[in-house]
Amino acid sequence: MPFKIISSQCTGCSACEMECPNAAISEKNGTFAIDAKKCTECIGHFDEPQCVAACPVDNTCVIDTSLARYKASA
Amino acid sequence: MDPVAGHRDRAGDAEDVREIIQVIAEHNGCGTSVDRGETACGSRAAQSDLPSAIWQKVKSHPCYSQEAHHHYARMHVAVAPACNMQCNYCNRKYDCANESRPGVTSEKLVPEQALKKTLAVASAIPQLSVLGIAGPGDPLANPEKTFRTFELVAKAAPDIKLCLSTNGLALPDHVDTIARLDIDHVTITINMIDPEVGRKIYPWIFYRHKRYAGLEAAKILSRRQLQGLEMLTERGILCKVNSVMIPGINDQHLVDVNKAVKSRGAFLHNIMPLISSPEHGTVFGLSGQRGPTAQELTALQDACQGNMNMMRHCRQCRADAVGLLGDDRSAEFTIERIMAMDIKYNFESRQAYRTKVERERAAQAAAEQEELSSLASETSDIKPRVAVATKGAGLINEHFGHAKEFQVYELSTSGARVLGARRIDHYCKGGYGEERSLESIIRTINDCHAVFVAKIGGRPRSELLKAGIEVVDQYAYDFMGKSMIAWFKSYLDKVESGEHRHLQRGAGDIQQRALNSAA
Ligand code: SF4
Ligand code: SF4
Ligand code: SF4
Numbered sequence: 001m002p003f004k005i006i007s008s009q010c011t012g013c014s015a016c017e018m019e020c021p022n023a024a025i026s027e028k029n030g031t032f033a034i035d036a037k038k039c040t041e042c043i044g045h046f047d048e049p050q051c052v053a054a055c056p057v058d059n060t061c062v063i064d065t066s067l068a069r070y071k072a073s074a
Numbered sequence: 075m076d077p078v079a080g081h082r083d084r085a086g087d088a089e090d091v092r093e094i095i096q097v098i099a100e101h102n103g104c105g106t107s108v109d110r111g112e113t114a115c116g117s118r119a120a121q122s123d124l125p126s127a128i129w130q131k132v133k134s135h136p137c138y139s140q141e142a143h144h145h146y147a148r149m150h151v152a153v154a155p156a157c158n159m160q161c162n163y164c165n166r167k168y169d170c171a172n173e174s175r176p177g178v179t180s181e182k183l184v185p186e187q188a189l190k191k192t193l194a195v196a197s198a199i200p201q202l203s204v205l206g207i208a209g210p211g212d213p214l215a216n217p218e219k220t221f222r223t224f225e226l227v228a229k230a231a232p233d234i235k236l237c238l239s240t241n242g243l244a245l246p247d248h249v250d251t252i253a254r255l256d257i258d259h260v261t262i263t264i265n266m267i268d269p270e271v272g273r274k275i276y277p278w279i280f281y282r283h284k285r286y287a288g289l290e291a292a293k294i295l296s297r298r299q300l301q302g303l304e305m306l307t308e309r310g311i312l313c314k315v316n317s318v319m320i321p322g323i324n325d326q327h328l329v330d331v332n333k334a335v336k337s338r339g340a341f342l343h344n345i346m347p348l349i350s351s352p353e354h355g356t357v358f359g360l361s362g363q364r365g366p367t368a369q370e371l372t373a374l375q376d377a378c379q380g381n382m383n384m385m386r387h388c389r390q391c392r393a394d395a396v397g398l399l400g401d402d403r404s405a406e407f408t409i410e411r412i413m414a415m416d417i418k419y420n421f422e423s424r425q426a427y428r429t430k431v432e433r434e435r436a437a438q439a440a441a442e443q444e445e446l447s448s449l450a451s452e453t454s455d456i457k458p459r460v461a462v463a464t465k466g467a468g469l470i471n472e473h474f475g476h477a478k479e480f481q482v483y484e485l486s487t488s489g490a491r492v493l494g495a496r497r498i499d500h501y502c503k504g505g506y507g508e509e510r511s512l513e514s515i516i517r518t519i520n521d522c523h524a525v526f527v528a529k530i531g532g533r534p535r536s537e538l539l540k541a542g543i544e545v546v547d548q549y550a551y552d553f554m555g556k557s558m559i560a561w562f563k564s565y566l567d568k569v570e571s572g573e574h575r576h577l578q579r580g581a582g583d584i585q586q587r588a589l590n591s592a593a
Contacts, residue, residue, distance in 0.1 A: 013155045015211070015215065046284075054156075
């Protein structure tokens with residue numbers, strides 16, 4: 001399950017963008033967003049998801065649980 | 075630029091610089107030396123006091139020399155948004171609290187915009203001598219953006235000095251690049267050398283792809299900071315150390331920090347007050363952790379002063395600050411305005427300005443020296459404090475009601491010793507008719523016996539007198555140094571003749587708001 005960023009909490013600091021091993025994160029109107037297609041949860045690269053570990057705001061980079069539903073309806 | 079040659083150069087310098095740093099450490103400014111009857115100076119280095127290599131490096135840097143900050147300007151560009159750790163006095167919605175006051179936000183720039191901004195400011199403000207990168211996060215957590223900006227500026231405006239501030243966590247990895255790019259000064263914020271103290275200040279760090287918390291985080295951080303400091307001074311790069319004084323957490327401990335950084339070759343130590351209030355939304359702000367009083371801060375600075383040069387005029391400016399210290403002009407240089415500007419970078423006129431400033435500084439120093447020599451025969455233990463309203467250039471040239479800050483000095487028979495700059499929350503906004511703002515200004519300089527101004531209104535004058543602070547306006551637009559000594563002489567005379575009784579005054583306040591309200 002990929003990660004997502006809760007944009008209302010994002011400070012736009014870009015720390016996650018620089019750490020993501022898959023270049024899955026980019027800026028959108030001042031805050032950052034994760035491209036679900038590129039996110040691998042850092043598996044195979046690092047022990048912990050880099051966006052979560054680097055983000056200064058707790059619970060801002062989180063598992064996207066809505067995604068399965070999204071896929072089903074698509 | 076040839077990295078290898080650059081590196082070798084630096085290595086060759088290292089020996090000399092270490093020697094020089096030693097001399098400065100021994101020269102040791104004031105505090106203790108005032109009592110020994112030597113010249114007072116604080117971080118206020120004068121040419122005669124410093125070895126020439128260091129003097130060349132600091133003489134036009136407003137943050138490193140107390141005296142230069144009246145004449146030269148610095149600017150910061152906010153190209154570094156990310157940070158690699160968390161400090162309890164920082165809310166990451168805002169700029170790095172190590173380098174600016176909490177609660178301010180800077181306009182983020184990409185390196186190309188930062189270059190254009192630097193050239194625009196340099197053309198408009200001939201005093202500009204230093205470009206710093208200090209945030210809004212940690213510059214070394216954004217190495218590409220930070221170093222790219224420096225590279226661009228070094229090429230386009232080689233007469234501008236470069237400086238960098240960091241929390242130190244990533245520093246050892248970048249020392250070679252810093253040396254290669256000829257970055258003049260590095261500031262490291264070091265709040266502790268004991269991880270037990272550190273764990274109360276830093277909840278976590280992000281290091282080598284892992285998040286660390288607690289004691290382990292503080293251990294890694296401290297090791298990296300001290301290692302980075304050593305590596306820089308080995309290469310002959312000037313290092314200043316910033317510390318945030320947090321009462322009850324690291325206040326006593328900072329004396330040990332001072333020794334540790336001195337022994338590793340730090341050139342200056344700047345102890346800043348914690349600024350903390352609940353509306354900043356920081357851990358310390360919310361937990362009610364208080365900042366120190368001006369009195370406590372001065373006492374700690376004095377306790378460290380015997381060890382090395384202390385910096386007392388730091389303003390904790392914004393990551394996008396522009397202009398002379400205490401006179402922020404960043405609002406004139408927003409991205410939108412810069413991009414519309416047609417910039418001509420005029421190297422010659424900037425050089426001409428510097429020549430003029432150097433002449434003016436020499437004249438002021440000579441005038442102060444002359445005034446001081448007439449004090450030579452006096453002996454007195456009296457040390458009144460005075461506050462000066464100045465816009466820069468070493469002159470008493472600010473109206474009381476317009477002053478955004480006051481320079482506070484302690485006067486004695488050995489001269490004027492700088493104690494620091496005190497900010498004023500309110501300056502003539504709706505006029506200082508407002509009871510509360512005038513009251514808070516008076517509280518800010520309540521430890522002073524006199525205030526020097528270019529001009530002052532009737533009401534503040536009488537309120538100051540009521541509070542026991544003498545208003546001195548007969549030296550309006552005159553040199554600060556010389557005027558303070560002249561006033562001190564007449565003060566001593568009045569005390570001696572019994573006309574005036576010298577009293578110790580109470581504590582001054584440290585105001586909690588950002589200097590610039592553009593945020
Ligand atoms: S979990 Fe890893 S791969 Fe996914 S967005 Fe975060 S950093 Fe990138
Ligand atoms: S690290 Fe967190 S706050 Fe910073 S840009 Fe990424 S999601 Fe936003
Ligand atoms: S280093 Fe600066 S930006 Fe990073 S958490 Fe500390 S104060 Fe904030």
